[in-house]
Amino acid sequence: MKKLIxxxxxxxxxxxxxxxxxHSDLVRAEYDPNYVVRADAPTAGKVAIISGGGSGHEPLHAGFVGYGMLDGAVPGAVFTSPTPDPILAATQAVDGGAGVLHIVKNYTGDVLNFETAADLAAAEGIEVRAVVTNDDVAVKDSLYTAGRRGVAGTVLVEKIAGAAAQRGDDLDAVTAIAEKVNAQVRSMGVALSPCIVPHAGEPSFTLAEDEIEIGIGIHGEPGRERIKLEPADAIVERILGPIVEDIPFASGDKVLLLVNGMGGxxxxxxxxxxxxxxxxxAAQGIEVTRSLVGNYTTALEMQGFSLSVLKLDDELxxxxxxxxxxxxxxxxx
Amino acid sequence: MKKLIxxxxxxxxxxxxxxxxxHSDLVRAEYDPNYVVRADAPTAGKVAIISGGGSGHEPLHAGFVGYGMLDGAVPGAVFTSPTPDPILAATQAVDGGAGVLHIVKNYTGDVLNFETAADLAAAEGIEVRAVVTNDDVAVKDSLYTAGRRGVAGTVLVEKIAGAAAQRGDDLDAVTAIAEKVNAQVRSMGVALSPCIVPHAGEPSFTLAEDEIEIGIGIHGEPGRERIKLEPADAIVERILGPIVEDIPFASGDKVLLLVNGMGGxxxxxxxxxxxxxxxxxAAQGIEVTRSLVGNYTTALEMQGFSLSVLKLDDELxxxxxxxxxxxxxxxxx
Structure with a gap:
């Protein structure tokens, strides 16, 4: 295992x-429990948004803390949900009196721990809502979820809900926007190589020299199938088909296309x-009017990518x- | 070889x-010969800046084309200098009448081909200057250079010279700023893994499972030595020592610290x-006042990083x- 650690x-x-x-101009970190908040948090009168989850997916979520996006982020251990303590502490730190939205990727541990933290925050008089993202069409249920997994589409939920909060929308409105983005985005990924969790020291799965995993999860969870390596265009078609069919997207739609690198x-x-x-x-009449390409929701050093497609309207x-x-x-x- | 190609x-x-x-809002690409220019190029009356070199180092250089940085970029084949043709074409496309600065990483082929293109452009009445970057302190001469290699410090030259051109500095002044940044920045890198040039299909070098290469070049050229993998902090000290000693940087200096990922x-x-x-x-009294962390000058999917330290003053x-x-x-x- 070669890692810079x-x-x-x-x-x-x-x-x-x-x-x-x-990034001390943008954020400050607190330790024990660990969380990150905007350098100027809390913002009085603004709805605050936090997200969190296991580490190893950087820049998700701390990389999205700042003006117009998240007010705070809670990084757990690598590929491990944060406990309620730091989620509660971050919720308290960002609350500006207008309520706090939790954006939570759909994994059993994350959902449970954010719920517990929300209950504790509510007991202190902080109004908390939660939106659970579940954009991954690869599998219905998975190792760590009931229902679909939350993956890179979460970044789009965080950006757009963050902009709504920044312009002054109230907690109901910001929550509704986040729900709407989650409802209109679909994703799927592929792995060319596994990744290694540092404290495990060995790959969580293996792939043969000519094999790739279609529908991979961001923790290396199994997807739909293992196939022989194909040309990039063929792989893209395999991933994009199930995404487009799911909502379904249709001719005339305007969409945001996110090509997300898995890290390596x-x-x-x-x-x-x-x-x-x-x-x-384009061949299906679906017009890409906004784009994002880069490493936004990673799985440590995994080689691979995911596609996310978000149906846009004027407001989004x-x-x-x-x-x-x-x-x-x-x-x- | 598993690649998405x-x-x-x-x-x-x-x-x-x-x-x-x-990125059609920022740039347009031309093909045969290949180059990228700002979507609004040329900018009348502004000094234009172009850079280029072999592909495989993305986002360098095309990712830096836009307002306040480069006017154009010329990508060669992977790890191969662009020929004079596209360099000349890009120079013509960006010339706004105030002259064109070529920022060239110090590799023999790049330097030669940019010189040829500059001569051809001059024959057409375009005033061209060149700044050759050579920030890599790892080796004095290398496989592809006489003198030091140009590596990630080039990004800092491009950003700062680009800002000078954008504020309206003339060609002499922009050239002087670029020279100054190159004179005040030093870099060195390390590889944990090799990379594979697509048309070669196999690694250009190999490293044992417990080996790393100190002083690696951005094409996988040999560095100073191969050592056993060490903790990250020890590796940082090995790289940072020669950088600090080179200028040398001294207590009281304010610097920009770039941690550049090699891609994987x-x-x-x-x-x-x-x-x-x-x-x-900080322990040496050198204050980091500006920072940049991410993949800016890569070597395909190589695992590793480089450090660049730039001495700042108020103007820079x-x-x-x-x-x-x-x-x-x-x-x-």
Missing amino acids: NDPKNVVNESLAGFAAA TPLVELFIVYRHAAEVL TELWDAPVQTAALRWGR | NDPKNVVNESLAGFAAA TPLVELFIVYRHAAEVL TELWDAPVQTAALRWGR
Whole structure:
């Protein structure tokens, strides 16, 4: 196992310390329990949004803390849900009196621990809502979920709900926007290589030299099938088909296309994927009007990618375009 | 070889097409010969800046084309210098009448081909200057260079010279700023794994399961030594020592610290590297006042990182902070 780490026990804390030091203009980190909040948190009168989950998916979620997106993020141990304590602490730290929205990826541990934290926060008089993201069409139930998994579409929920909160929408409205984005986004991924959880020290699964896993989860959970490696365009078609069929997307739709790297795949390949995905959508009359390409929801050093397609309307487009200033997404301000 | 590609011959063209489609608000691409320019190029009366080199280092250079940075970029084949033709075409396409600066990484082929293109452009009445970057302290001469290699420090040259051009500096002044940044930045890298050039199909070098290469080049060229894998903090110290000693940097200096991923290393590890690099500099009285962490000058899917340290003054800091709007770097506008 070759990793740029010191002690596996300290991966999350050391990485968090580096992140907070490199981005001290945007965020501050607290330790024991660990969480990240906007440097200027709380914002009085604004709905606050936090998200969280196991570490190893960076820049998700701490990389999205800042103006126009998240107010806070709660990183658990690698691929492990954060406990209620830091979720509660982050909720308290960001509350500006207008309520707090929890954006939670659908994994059993995450959902449970965010619920417990929400109950504790409510007992202290903080109004909390939750939106559970479940955009992964690969499998119905999985190792760690009842129902579909929450994957890279979560980034789009966080950006668009964050913009709604930033413009002053109230808690009901921000929650409704987050639900709407989750309802209109679908994702699916593929792995060319496994990843290694530092404290485990060996791959959580193996793939033969000529094999890839279609429908991979962001923790290396099994997907739909293992197949022989194919040309990029063929892989794109395998992933995009189930995404388009699910809602279904239809001719005339305007969409945001996210090509998300899993961590170990270079940008030069992600753009090859983007090219064909946009072509395939265009051939079906689906117009890509907004795009995002890069590593946004990763699985440590896994090689692979996921596609997410979000159906846009004027409101979602305007919120997507709104200024954002975070470590991993910035524009317009 | 598992890569998300179709035919190895088409990697650069397909990736370029995907890049240009995903970022059509910022850039346009031309083919045969291949180059990328700002969507609004040329900008009348503004000094234009182009850079280029072999592909496989994305987002370098096309990812830095846009407001406040590069006017154009010329991607060659993977790890292969672009020929004079596309360099000349890009130079013509961006010339707004105030001259064109070529920012060239110090590799023999790049330097020669940019010189030839500059001569051809001059014959057409375009005033061209060149700055050759050579920030890599690892080796004095290498496989492909006389003198030091140009590596990730090039990004800092491009950003800061780009800001000078955007504020209206003339060709002499922009050239002087680029020279100054190159003179004040030093870099060094390390590889944990090799990378595979698509048309070669196999790694250009091999490393044992417990070995790393200190001083690696961005094409996998040999560095200073191969050692056994060490904890991240020890590796950081090995890389940072020669950087600090080279200029040398001294107590009281304010610096920009760039932790650059080589392509296959996850962000969670890059922040562990950042944390200790900033600590080591602080212990020597060198204050990190600006930071950049991410994949900016890559070597395909290589695992590893480089550190770059740039000595700042008020002018360079102001130019660094100036608005920039490119695919890979954005803020403040």
